[in-house]
Amino acid sequence: MPEIHPFKRSRVWTLREAADHGQIIVITCDLCRITHNYLPADLDILCGDQRPDRLLCRFRCEGCGKTSLRMTLHVPHGSEFGVLKIRRLKHVRTIKVPIWSDDLLT
Numbered sequence: 001m002p003e004i005h006p007f008k009r010s011r012v013w014t015l016r017e018a019a020d021h022g023q024i025i026v027i028t029c030d031l032c033r034i035t036h037n038y039l040p041a042d043l044d045i046l047c048g049d050q051r052p053d054r055l056l057c058r059f060r061c062e063g064c065g066k067t068s069l070r071m072t073l074h075v076p077h078g079s080e081f082g083v084l085k086i087r088r089l090k091h092v093r094t095i096k097v098p099i100w101s102d103d104l105l106t
């Protein structure tokens with residue numbers, strides 16, 4: 001049976017399914033050539049359970065600030081455990097933005 005290209009596979013999977021299958025999300029900036037690896041479970045906490053290919057619009061390169069990003073799914077090989085760097089979700093900070101309106105005292 002032929003191997004399904006990871007990007008095509010990502011159209012089917014959701015983040016939780018990718019996590020269940022031990023896959024990682026690899027996001028690369030085409031301009032900077034910087035690559036970060038993410039655990040689907042971390043992205044699920046941040047963005048909710050959705051198809052990985054819909055995540056790219058939520059990301060911006062930290063290096064150049066552009067959105068020229070490419071995403072693939074990767075199943076780590078045995079030799080990558082303990083070696084492959086994973087960008088983990090450390091903390092989510094919620095920012096409160098006040099929206100004021102002028103009104104009359106009644």
Ligand SMILES: [Zn+2]
Nearest residue numbers: 029032061064
């Ligand atoms: Zn970049």
